[in-house]
Amino acid sequence: MILRKLSSKPSNTRPKVAGQEDSFHYGNTEVVLLKADNANLPIKVDVIVTTINSNLNHGIATASSTIAEKAGIPLQRKIQEQKIKLPLGEDDIIATSGGKLACSKVYYVTLLPRKQHHTAAIKTLIWKCLEKANLSSFKSLAFPALGTGKLHYPHSDVAYAMFGAVGEYSAANPTSSVCRVFFVILPSNTDVLNAFKEANKNLKESQLLNSTRENWDLCDEFPMQNEEAIPERMTPDFCLYMYNAKIHPPSYWTRFTSDKTVKDWNTGQPPCTLVDIDKNSNTFTVIKGLVEGTWEADIQGIGRDADGLDGLQYGGLKITRIQRVENLILYEQYATRRQVMFLASGKAGIYPKLSDVPDMKGGSSHIKELLNNEWANQLYNEVNEEYFFHGTKTDRVGQVYAQGLDPRxxxxxxxxxxxxxxxxxxxxxxxxxxxxxxxxxxxxxxxVRACLGNICRMTKCRQMRRPPCTDSSCSNDECQHVDRYDSVVAEELFIFREFVVYDRNQVYPEYVISYDRV
Known part of the structure; x- marks a missing residue:
């Protein structure tokens, strides 16, 4: 296993914050050790994380009590309104506005008393907070020294757990919006502060994120020539970095979370589950917007494949349910194929984007044009990763989310x-x-997610069992040429463009959209 190096000399150094003890970069994320009070931060952040007991009682923990007092009465009332969710579990995060605090949001979390496995609990909690912040495109979070108060977690263990969790998250999520994390230690907590300073010092000296406490799992990494940061996007170095990365579930999955690798989750776990998407969630809103935004009423019912639709006399689609497919086996197959395409794209100097493919008339995909930054950043342009729709008859839905889309x-x-x-x-x-x-x-x-890779534009019908070779003079898909395209985009043939792949592992069916014609 190759362990990722830490950098104490970031290329983009920010001005020091009042109370800053030290900092270093892990990938694109700066970790700042700050001697301050979370209730009175010297800098505004997007999120302040604070602990609260499972019954949402502020008075038990001093830090939580101070946060509540500073935030103001309206925010305290908001917390009380959440009591219908009691008891709060360690997997739960309650988010409120920041009130009078130096933040936009406050995340309330809880930790339980325990004599062992405390570092694993801290690590999981931090991952969940970082994932939630990323889904909102937040850039900065402030954490207290978790569990070092009335829970009496060992200070050194807590320090290593918190540094390690941020480092692993950054390695597993190189495109995350989170770029600055503060560990905020009260000036009066000298023992805790010293433990964090010692951990920081040791990590810098060794230049390693070691995981001797409680057998943490660290991500493999290809040792870059410049080990101070994750390579710049859309470069061969970034492609090589992604080719060598361990495969984690996407950060927004909830059943199989990204704090473990896919292989770790696959051990003894049912490999597939469907997660219902809340109709009030951002995910539901975005997908609904994609369905509605790409609906073309003026050509609905036109064409051979639309036979019989005119008789229904409908003008649009009404989504009734959305489910996310969290299938470990299919996702691992997809992500592994994507890694191979990263390697090939890097060697080729990065494949042309869909809109830059020679003579491509349709430009970027209509779906990508509608994606907000949060969703667009989840896709890898280096391998022309896209979201597309795939219509499926109802009796085949279970087969698709369990076994994938099979061209055979x-x-x-x-x-x-x-x-x-x-x-x-x-x-x-x-x-x-x-x-x-x-x-x-x-x-x-x-x-579906799909990796188009190196794209061949096609303007005629051609019966193929695999993508064509890159030799434009060859028209035989059974030729011996080694260099082949990864996908075909057929345009100017019929009314719609068609996006075609021949390898089932280039497609991952991520969301099931149930709907009515209205």
Whole structure:
């Protein structure tokens, strides 16, 4: 195992904050050791994290009590309104506005008394806070010294756990919005402060994030020539870095969280689960916006594949349910294939983006144009990773989220048997039931992740069983040429563009969208 090095000499040094004891960079994240009070920070942050007991009682912990007093009466009332969720578990985070505190949000978390496994609990809690902050595109968080008060967790263990958790998160999530994390220690807590300073000193001296306490799992890393930061995006160095990274679940998954690798989760765990998406959540809103934003009412019902739809006389789609597919086996297969494509893209000097493919008329995908920064940053342009729709008949939905989209089971399309995807919900909607038995309710399409890699633009029908080779003079898909494209984009053939891959592992069916035609 190669352990990632820490850097005490960041290339983009920020001015020191009042009370700052020390700092270093881990990847793109700066960790600052700050002698201050979380209730009276000398700098504004996006999130202040504070602990509270499972019954939301501020009075038990001094730090929590001070936070509540400083935040003001309205914020205290907001916390009391959350008591319907009691008891608060260690997996729960209650978020409120910052009130009069120097932050936009306050995350309330809880830790339980324990004599062992305290570092694992701290590590998991920090990961969850960082993941939640990333989903809101927050950049900075301030943590107290977790568990060092009335819980009496060993100070040294806490220090190593907190430094290690941030370091591992940064390595596993190089595109996270979180770039600055403060560990805030009260000036009066000299023992705690000294423990953190000693841990920081030892980490710098060894230049390693070692995990001797409680067998933490660290990410493998390819040793870069410049080990001070994760390489710049859209560069061969970044592609090589991603090729060598361990595979973690996405940071927004909730059943299989990204604090463990996929292989770790796969040990003794059911490999697949469906997670219902709350209709009031940002995820539901974004996906609903993609379905509605790519709907093309003026061409709905036009074309051979739309036969029978005109008789339904509908003008749009109403989403009734969205579920996220957290399938460890399928995701590992997808992420492993993506790593191979990272390596190839880096060697090629980075593949052209979809919009830059020679003669491509359609430009960027309609879906990507609608994504906000948070969602766009979850995709890797280095391998032309995209979100697309895929219409699926209801009786095949379970097969798809359990086994994936398999081109061996696909009917022949314009480019042969393959996985066909659409940038328009109008196009995907055509394939969710049979032409001879159209229906208005209970339909399903997937929102899939797909790596297009090196893209071939195609303007004619061509029956292929794999992508064409890069030799433009060759028209035989069974040729012996080694260099081949990874995908085909067919345009100017029919009404819609079609996005085609021949390798099932280049597609991950991430969201099941249930809907009615209205």
């Amino acid at each position: 089971l696909a009917a022949n399309g314009t480019q042969g048997p393959a996985v066909y995807m659409a940038e328009s919900s109008t196009k995907a909607d055509q394939y969710t039931d049979t032409r001879s038995a159209r229906q208005s309710n209970g339909l399903t399409m997937f929102l």
